[in-house]
Amino acid sequence: MTSEIHAAVTAAIAARTEQLWDVATALHAAPETAFAEHRAAALLTDALAADGFEVRRGVAGLPTAFTGEAGSGSPRVALLLEYDALPGLGHACGHNLIAAAGLGAALGVRPVLGEVTGSVLVIGSPAEEGGGGKITELDAGLFAGVDAALMFHPGTQNWSWAPLTAQAELEVTVHGRAAHPTGNPTEGRDALAALIQVFNSISVLRQRLPAGGHVQGIITRGGTATNIVPDLAEGRFGLRSLTTSALHDLIAQVTDLAHHTARATDTRADVRLVRAPYAHFHRNEVLDALFTRHIEPHGIVMTEPEPGVYLGSSDIGNVSAAVPAIHPFVAITGPDKSDHTPEFAAAAASPTGRSVALAAAQALAHTAVDLLTEPEVVKAAWAAHG
Structure with missing residues (x-):
């Protein structure tokens, strides 16, 4: 049958x-x-x-x-x-x-x-x-x-x-303070420079990720004019890990890294998941x-x-x-x-x-x-x- x-x-x-x-x-x-x-x-x-x-x-x-x-x-x-x-x-x-x-x-x-x-x-x-x-x-x-x-x-x-692999996408938004780069530079808090520092720190993190781990990022907002210190910068980061558990650990690492960098640069970072992780x-x-x-x-x-x-x-x-x-x-x-x-x-x-x-x-x-x-x-x- x-x-x-x-x-x-x-x-x-x-x-x-x-x-x-x-x-x-x-x-x-x-x-x-x-x-x-x-x-x-x-x-x-x-x-x-x-x-x-x-x-x-x-x-x-x-x-x-x-x-x-x-x-x-x-x-x-x-x-x-x-x-x-x-x-x-x-x-x-x-x-x-x-x-x-x-x-x-x-x-x-x-x-x-x-x-x-x-x-x-x-x-x-x-x-x-x-x-x-x-x-x-x-x-x-x-x-x-x-x-x-x-x-x-x-x-x-x-x-x-x-x-x-498991995958997530994070959006990192850095809030700074606008200023004129020559008129009053000490008043500014460069959000773009802080975001670039996040990228640099991730490059160091990337070197010690286990097999299957990966972070790739892009800058989606970085300022409006060269004669204004950017008060807002945004980046998106794709994270991958071999397992879902390892992905959650990586999300926590990147989130902490963004917040620590913000504190070091006297800016503020918001980190959010763009969607539910895979x-x-x-x-x-x-x-x-x-x-x-x-x-x-x-x-x-x-x-x-x-x-x-x-x-x-x-x-x-x-x-x-x-x-x-x-x-x-x-x-x-x-x-x-x-x-x-x-x-x-x-x-x-x-x-x-x-x-x-x-x-x-x-x-x-x-x-x-x-x-x-x-x-x-x-x-x-x-x-x-x-």
Whole structure:
């Protein structure tokens, strides 16, 4: 019986090949950045509603977030769709392929839900690129009752799981006192000079950060004229650490550093988190193995990440800390390339991108079927959750 269900899912996705690629290319042709993915959300929710999913739009207080649900009860498997693009680079992270693959998996599984117990929940999560839409959805309870959260990500390697680090963004605002640099220089308190000193101190801190730790900053405000001592300066700092715990320690270090520098320069520093931090990714070996097994028939061999290689960060990390999750990388370019480049954006609309998205749709769908038809798999996934 289970083999028949898997066969039906394979056929259902194969029958939708052109529809799924049309979705991927439509998103690619009209990229929308974080929290502005209105056309993408409409396209995806219309496809889900047309196939019988119960669709809710604007969930978690986010206009471009949505859910679609079919079936009932447990197990409850979530398929995650990302669809935001990068400013100036379009889909240079391949989120159009993530959306198409997740949609394909959902449409492939829905027809067999009457033959199995449980439900499929599609979660449209906006603003992965710096906005943290999944964190807002998690806080709003959208993942309550979910037994597994499934998605894939285009990459430059075929890696069965994602060595994603914890990440936060801090804004440091330094308040000084304006003055004329020659008329009354002793009255001034140079906010920009103080902020530059923060950068210098971070350079010293950076030398002793452990593996996976990183701080990168930019100046966003530094004064208005060369003949005025700046009374206000602002900088933003991206912080990364190997674990969420280590990230919180790094946030505390940078915050203390900014305040100590302000005191030393007779200025005042305000430090705030720009958004909720991204947690590191919590691997689930049970789910990894299922996805790996199901994508291999498509000629894609998954491997472990290279030791000591740490990638970027994602709000899937926060989800993975709450429920069993997968986030494998499947290559659409060679390992000599990088995402967040025009070349990667082109690959996200290439024949290779098409074949990877369709293979990932199949692997995600069959992983979902395993969870829906084999209670011991759900138990094992939770047992491996940590």
